[in-house]
Amino acid sequence: MTARHLLAAGDLTRDEATAILDDADRFAQALLGREVKKLPTLRGRTVITMFYENSTRTRVSFEVAGKWMSADVVNVSASGSSVNKGESLRDTALTLRAAGADALIIRHPSSGAAHLLAEWTAAEEAGPSVINAGDGTHEHPTQALLDALTLRQRLGGIEGRRVVIVGDIVHSRVARSNVQLLATLGAEVVLVAPPTLLPVGVADWPVTVSYDFDAELPAADAVLMLRVQAERMTGGFFPSAREYSVRYGLSEKRQAMLADDAVVLHPGPMLRGMEIASSVADSSQSAVLQQVSNGVHVRMAVLFHLLVGNESAGSEDLT
Amino acid sequence: MSSADVGRTISRIAHQIIEKTALDGTDAPRVVLLGIPTRGVTLADRLAAKIREFCGVEVGHGALDITLYRDDLMRQPPRPLESTSIPAGGIDDALVILVDDVLYAGRSVRAALDALRDQGRPRIVQLAVLVDRGHRELPVRADYVGKNVPTARGESVHVLLAEHDGRDAVVITR
Numbered sequence: 001m002t003a004r005h006l007l008a009a010g011d012l013t014r015d016e017a018t019a020i021l022d023d024a025d026r027f028a029q030a031l032l033g034r035e036v037k038k039l040p041t042l043r044g045r046t047v048i049t050m051f052y053e054n055s056t057r058t059r060v061s062f063e064v065a066g067k068w069m070s071a072d073v074v075n076v077s078a079s080g081s082s083v084n085k086g087e088s089l090r091d092t093a094l095t096l097r098a099a100g101a102d103a104l105i106i107r108h109p110s111s112g113a114a115h116l117l118a119e120w121t122a123a124e125e126a127g128p129s130v131i132n133a134g135d136g137t138h139e140h141p142t143q144a145l146l147d148a149l150t151l152r153q154r155l156g157g158i159e160g161r162r163v164v165i166v167g168d169i170v171h172s173r174v175a176r177s178n179v180q181l182l183a184t185l186g187a188e189v190v191l192v193a194p195p196t197l198l199p200v201g202v203a204d205w206p207v208t209v210s211y212d213f214d215a216e217l218p219a220a221d222a223v224l225m226l227r228v229q230a231e232r233m234t235g236g237f238f239p240s241a242r243e244y245s246v247r248y249g250l251s252e253k254r255q256a257m258l259a260d261d262a263v264v265l266h267p268g269p270m271l272r273g274m275e276i277a278s279s280v281a282d283s284s285q286s287a288v289l290q291q292v293s294n295g296v297h298v299r300m301a302v303l304f305h306l307l308v309g310n311e312s313a314g315s316e317d318l319t
Numbered sequence: 320m321s322s323a324d325v326g327r328t329i330s331r332i333a334h335q336i337i338e339k340t341a342l343d344g345t346d347a348p349r350v351v352l353l354g355i356p357t358r359g360v361t362l363a364d365r366l367a368a369k370i371r372e373f374c375g376v377e378v379g380h381g382a383l384d385i386t387l388y389r390d391d392l393m394r395q396p397p398r399p400l401e402s403t404s405i406p407a408g409g410i411d412d413a414l415v416i417l418v419d420d421v422l423y424a425g426r427s428v429r430a431a432l433d434a435l436r437d438q439g440r441p442r443i444v445q446l447a448v449l450v451d452r453g454h455r456e457l458p459v460r461a462d463y464v465g466k467n468v469p470t471a472r473g474e475s476v477h478v479l480l481a482e483h484d485g486r487d488a489v490v491i492t493r
Contacts, residue, residue, distance in 0.1 A: 019399060026400035030387065036437060041387040069387075304387075309396040 005118045005130040006302055009141040010180035016305075017184060021149050023301035024294065031068065031297075042071035045307050048101040049133070050092070052078045052108045057268055057292055058133050058142070062105050065299035071102075071307070089113065090120050096128075097121045103129045103307055111136030111173075129306040137171050137232065143267050144177035146298040148185060150291050151222055154263045159186035164216045165207075166192045166248060167226030167275050170199045171233070174267045175226060179205055190216055194248065196237045213248055217257040224265040225250050225276050241274060250276045255285065263287050320466065320489035325449070325480075328465040329362065332447055333369035335463050340414055343374040348414040348442070352380040355431055356401035358420035361482045362449060366418060379406030383417070383438070385430040405438055415441040416462075420478035422448040425459030450489055452476045 003011065012020075031037050047066040051059055059075070066073040076096065078084065083092060089108070096104060104121065106114050114132035121127045134140040148158060155161055163182055169175045169191055182189050183206040191198065191205075192213050202209055210216050217223070228244065238244045250264065255277075258264075264276075264286045272278040281288060320328070337343060340350055354363030360382040367380040384401040417431050428446060435444065447463035452470040470476060470491060479488045 023400045026384070026402065030384070030400070030403055034437065038437070039387045040433065041392060305397050308392050309394065 004127075004306065005114075005132075006141050006306060007114050007118060007130065007132045008139045008180070009144040009177035010139075010184070012141070012181065012184060014184050014186075017145065017148070017181060020145055020298065020301045020305060021152060023304060024145070024149050024297040025153075027297045027300045027304075028293075037068050039069050042066065042069040042303060042307055045071045045102045046074065046100050047071045047103045047105065047303065047307075048074045048076060048096050048099075048128075049105040050076045050096070050107070051133070052083070052089075052106075052113075053134065055107055055133070057295060058107060058140075061292065061295040062131075062133065062142075062299050064296050065303055068296070069300055069303060071303065074101075089117070093117050093121050097123075101128045103131060103303065105131045105133050106135070107133040108135050111138035114139075131302065131306065134173050136173065137176075138173050139177045139180075140173040140267075141177050141181070142295070142299055142302055143174050144181040145302070146291055146295040147174075147178055147224065147265055147267070148181055149294045149298055150265060150287050151187075151263065153290070153294070154287055155221055155261075158182065160188065161221040162188045162190065162219055163222045163224060164190045164192055164220040165224045165226065166213060166250070168197050168228045168237075169193045169202070169226065170197050170237075171229040172226045174224075178224065179207055183207075190220075192216055192248065194238055194244070213254065214257065217254055218259065220258060220262055222263045222265060223250060223258065224267075225270075226267070227269060227271055228275055245274055249274060250280050252277055252279055255280045255283065258285070265291060267291070322481075322487040324466075325478075325487040325489065328449060329365050330369055330373075332449075332463045332465055333366050333373055336366065336416065336447070337370060337374050337376075339462070342370065342376050342378070347376070349408070349412070350376075350378045351406055351408075351410055351413045351415050351441075352378055352418055352447075353383040353405075353410075353415055353431075353435070354380070355417065355419040355427060356382055356384055357483065358478050358480055359418045361480050362420060362447075363418040366447070379408060379413075381406045383431055383434055385427060385434050388430040388433045390426055390430065403434075403438075410435065410439040410441045412440070412442045414443045414445070416445045416447050418447045420449050420480075421476050422446070422451045422459070422461050422464075423454060423476075425455045425457035428459045429457055449478055450476055 063073050113135045118130040189207040191207050191209050266288050352363040354360030363380045381404040384403045386400050445462040448461045449465040451464045451467050474493050477490045
């Protein structure tokens with residue numbers, strides 16, 4: 001990857017995305033069965049996570065990924081930092097750059113926050129790498145990468161596979177990043193949602209849209225369920241939680257309509273009983289926990305690609 | 320070096336390994352050949368095959384990727400990671416022979432020793448290379464050398480192997 005930042009899944013070419021996925025598999029293999037899960041690769045590099053929204057998976061997996069590669073990982077959250085005293089995002093970012101960050105990993109409720117951060121902290125030839133860990137309803141590229149890795153492991157490939165993304169598309173950065181990345185990798189993407197939860201302009205996306213979940217189940221290679229993001233909903237998007245669950249939830253009955261080797265994904269956190277039935281989430285078709293462990297390896301690969309090299313060009317090949 | 324030279328050299332190193340480690344003796348050590356990707360892995364495979372042919376002993380052989388342990392990581396663009404495969408039984412208390420195609424600065428071997436330390440604790444570690452081209456930057460010496468090739472720093476030494484390049488040869492270019 002030649003870029004210094006990872007801001008959007010759509011920025012990745014097919015070769016770059018494949019290289020990250022390949023390396024993620026290698027990281028998993030390199031650490032398998034090891035007593036000491038520690039690689040010296042990023043020794044002396046400082047990775048700072050800035051989380052302005054709650055997160056378990058993403059934050060923990062970035063932190064674990066950095067630590068397993070011997071980077072120094074520092075966590076900054078909105079509560080417990082000067083953000084609470086009214087410091088702007090820009091000032092916080094410049095402070096962290098001045099404090100020596102080599103990478104800034106940001107999760108923020110506003111779309112575009114990661115792009116702004118990359119602009120603000122850019123210095124001539126330097127400045128930290130910025131990794132978007134979810135900005136508002138815009139993008140969450142590392143989630144798309146780990147979903148792609150999980151699909152590739154479960155299905156043996158992504159090209160030509162049919163992936164059905166179901167639920168709260170309009171508020172979902174996971175859906176946006178997945179649509180971009182899966183299109184790049186050659187999958188066929190189907191979005192299933194009530195019309196109120198589809199974004200304006202979805203017609204221009206590289207997807208087909210359906211309102212009938214049952215009709216899409218038999219042909220699906222994978223079903224990606226999305227969380228209903230109540231915290232981002234200001235109006236009435238559906239009549240009741242029960243009606244949503246009946247029409248768009250992945251129940252046991254719907255699971256039975258899936259092919260035997262189809263995979264069920266959920267980016268988490270799951271609302272059991274809402275978009276996914278508890279028994280489906282815990283079934284062998286569900287790859288939810290595999291997604292989490294893949295998350296660590298994908299984030300190791302991303303940190304590796306962004307933080308290794310580019311110090312000075314032209315040193316000789318060492319044998 | 321021609322194709323026949325490469326074949327003979329690999330056979331000779333195999334004989335030397337059998338002799339030096341007393342592989343066919345009664346209290347032979349457990350020998351594990353670990354190749355450094357990519358050509359070293361192929362050489363380790365071929366050495367293992369030769370050792371089986373010459374003395375009937377099956378030695379474990381695998382691959383040890385050193386990318387994550389290199390000391391030039393911050394100067395070079397990221398390289399794709401290669402596979403690491405440690406044969407069943409691991410390397411604890413084994414006699415591990417690292418196998419590489421060319422020995423040059425010695426930095427790959429240093430990285431390999433670091434990578435090895437994270438995999439376990441071998442009893443002895445030895446080094447086998449097809450070509451030693453000199454210009455060491457670290458105190459590293461090979462236990463088995465196919466051929467010493469005096470070179471200038473500006474030259475490159477390429478080991479070609481049939482599995483990767485369609486033919487066996489060692490070529491020097493400037």
